[in-house]
Amino acid sequence: MRGADYVIKRTAFAVLTVFVALTINFALFRLAPGSAVSNLSRVPHATQELRQALKRQFGLDKSKGAQYVLYLKQLVHGNLGISFENQQPVSHNLWIALKNTLPMVLVGTLFAIVLGTLTGVIAAWRRGTLAESATVTTALSFYSMPTHWLGLMLVILFTGILPTGGMSNDFLINPSFWTHIRDVASHMVLPSLTLGLVLYGEYTLIVRSAMLETLGEDYILTARAKGLTPWTIIRKHALRNAMLPIVTLVALSLGYIVAGAILIETVFSWPGIGRAVYDAVLQRDYPMLQGAFLLLTVSVVFFNLLADLLYFKLDPRITS
Amino acid sequence: MSVVLNEPGLAVEGEPVRSRGGFVWRTVRRRPSATVGATLLLLVLLGAGLAPWVAPYPLHQQVGPVFGHPSWSHPLGLDDGGIDMVTLLMWGARISLVVGFAATLVSMLIGGSIGLLAGYFGGRTDVVLMRITDYFLVIPDVPLMIVVAAIWGPSLFHIVIVIGILLWTSTARVIRAQVKSVRERVYVKRARSLGAGHTRILVRHVVPQVAPLLIANTVLTIAVAIFDETALSFLGLGDPSRTSLGKIIENAFQRAAISSGAWWAIVPPGALVAVIILGCSLLGGALEDALNPRLRVAHLSARTFRLRPLVGRSAESI
């Protein structure tokens, strides 16, 4: 497969996938019974006029085909529409939700990579000993725990010691920069820790298996004979072998994690994109749903593509 | 890079496996991780299976106060309806396992068939089927589950279908890769040249070779299916009339169990789920590893709701 050919082909398919996805999503949401109109018109002073007014405002009085065309037209101009629920631009709502979720998810993933690499190295280096079994078993055990359950465990353990809900103490009036950072950081510890603990097992096993491969090689034997310290050997040779799968894994994970963080957001009351999607479904807020799905689909497709291309570029075993 | 415990020296690369059942049993006997995994699963299956006869109290009867403390007669305390936790756990495991198995069955049937057809026929069929697989792969899982629960209502049946629809993609890819390699083997080519029909070849030659991998994949998928069901219940999308392990956690959470100090309503059900998933991971991983330690096809990623095949692994994924 020639390089450029591969890249173009994959990218084209990625775009097509996104388009197919948003068309199917458009239809899918409208299958759900009930609509935002009936929801939002259930206020104590409602009248028929309100329902008609809402219908017109949301464009739900047009045919589905016309709505679809309008949607595509807006999309091409970068307009994701107006949320039914709070009458604000969807892009604005999504941006707020996303900027709440991302830092927490990134910190958690970082923690998982670091802890996973460390434990993977220990497990491979101390092959056949108790250290290896203990490390691997612990990793697998955390890995098997339901995310939200682990989050709840941490809440039980740390109630009173660390904040267990929300993103920051909103009552700090005009805090200094550092106070604010410390405050957000203290609220981020438990959610990121939960994410890190459930993810790190994967990295442990990858690093371990990649290192085991390398450690058996002759040149490692030579290096040891030469008197190089274990850490140098690990760093310079064995770990390098693990880089490719780790990078691929991270790229793939990022695409999905944003959506998957909903469990953590629910437990820790974190106002992120997971909650935004959940609420949008309950409200039948089509523009928000379409916008959120589009965001998530594009993110997954993008990161999958990235992982594909990275793997293609970096894997020495894939030649022509 | 599959999530397995590497125990080199126990399997030979690329050998056609003769007997399916024997393969599983041998692996369980020989590999410690498989033994542990299988034992855990067996214990849970026993407890869940015997629930109607062995459970200490009736499932729907209030036997004490709401969130009653653990005591000698109720070692794990009572839930928010005053029902005995041990009883709940046994019945809950039953429901969770049923959902896990059923969803996996759906996923295996769809994924297995698609993988089989795509891998065997290749060409245009392959391309079309893989494009469809790609679409399913990029659907955001959680939002989709929420939407489906909204459309059809959160009944057990719909949950099973939804989970099955999300899980089949990795099976399809894995099976497809395996089928492609089997197709190239000498005896298959010989059978074709002798004029044997596709069906015959598929059934007689291809499927038996693919079956062990399918079994390994099934076990891993069950783990993910059970995790998915737990997550769905926690988001309030589970079937309210069937108390699965996930629902037990959700009920407790909704009624502020932690703030009431009733940790026994939350810790045991989740721990049991973890045990089941751990058992499946150990067993499935060992089976996969035994087949071919260098095969490394599946990537257990329960965290993100599905098994993910290793992307970019040579031309097969294009």
Added chain:
Amino acid sequence: MQKRRLATLALGAAISVAVFAAAAGGSGAKSGGTFRIGTSSGIDSLNPYVAFNQDAYATFQYIYPILVQYDDNLHFAPFFARSWKASNGGKTWTFKTQPNAKWSDGQPLTAADAAWTINTDIKYQGSGAANEAGLIAHITRAEASNPTTLVVHYKHAPGNVLGQFQQFFILPKHIWSKHTGHKGADLKTFPNNAPIVGSGPFKLVKFQKNEIALFQRNGSYWGKKPQIDAFGLRQFSNDDAMISALKAHEIDALETVPATAIKSLRRAGFTISDVRGLDQTDFIINSNPKKKKHRELLSLKVKEAFAHAIDRKQIIDVVFLGTATPADSIIPAPTGPWHNPNLKPETFDLRLANTILDKLGYKKGSDGIRVAKGHKMSYDVIAPTSVGSITRTFQILQPDFKKIGVQLREKALDATAAFDLMSGPNGKYQGFDLAMWDWTALIDPDFMLSVTTCAQYGGWSDSAFCDKTYDRMYSQQQLTPDQNKRRQIVWKMQKYLYDHRPYIWLANDDAVTAVSPKWTGFMNTPQGPFNELNISSLTSVHQK
């Protein structure tokens, strides 16, 4: 000389002691500080034409002028309107409003703003102001004859003028008149972001959706000044996070407290207030007279049998842990004189229920399920997942109904899908037999009584009850200015619904709040402490 000095010294000492004693906290009330409230619901929008959550309406109560409010005895009390008078047979109402009032940006607040808001809502009631259309029903126009006099003209003399105006928020004309474009549609798209120009004891200075709303004391307020400097409403997505924040002293009070956490909060030293509330859970029987399937459920006798199969005590014990009262009417008791006290919850009597059904000739089959009109008495009960208490309540009902030969199956759906199924197809209410839900009443009974009228098909009706006699009574009470006469009609209507049973009312749950012991004065009401009734809670609360 010495004596006088001694006397002066003694006097000086006495005065010092007196001053010291006074300063050492005789009355004790400290002013100032920020009061932090935790909630699990929250404000959905800051625009009165868009919002529909209670917390949003409660917010408007504190930041916008309102003509009247409820006092602690739920009688109407002056607010922005100092006095009022009805004339012309009740078709003209004249309100004298607060003189020398200002909006928070310094602009004068007069009766003209009130008139403008009313007239704008009338003009755009079909589009942007549709949210308020019910509140200005029957009004033809309003005018401000001078800055402190508001005159409102009605087509017919209504019976609930004050009840309606108690919910009506007066908006600043100089801000909102810029947003009436596109035939009034702009009224709904104006985000009305913080800081909001308003006039109340507080002004909203910061708002982040799903997180926090911060209110600061409004210096230019014309009424009773609050004792605190500021308060905040912090939103949590689950109860445990909220309770944990209270115990960690990150917040000072909880808007509502889940029943299971009351004991542990009391033990931790928090002040719990438990008063009867306005929320009631119900068992709904589809009473659509044009119903096609399962018409045996339209029989008053069958409904009566069902009512005797419900163990309210068990429900209140298990689901509400005792923080509820058996309910008996569509208008709950905490509404004061509007509730008909002669109505009592039906007894839990399975034998009686069985006898009634036996007399109807619905025999039990071999599986214990009765057969009515050729089919089994086996029904789906629609259960919206948004109401947390339903599943446990259903689990109590189900075995009891089995004992009277009726099989119930729980059908869970989210709230939108549930209502869609119940009212479908297209508002014909042919899609369901039984359901469970809850209602939160207002003090004025007009709203709750309207949900069982024929006009609310496709709107608020979830029981499909449609009865000409009832509708006649409803119009009557709406147009009866004499409140005593109106009350008689309202009592009659409750009895009528009790007999016809579109709803079997289950539990009237309490409003429970928790406050840190460092604070006092945070008043609880049937609508909770942060409510749409009046501004007492946050103007009275202060540190001890």
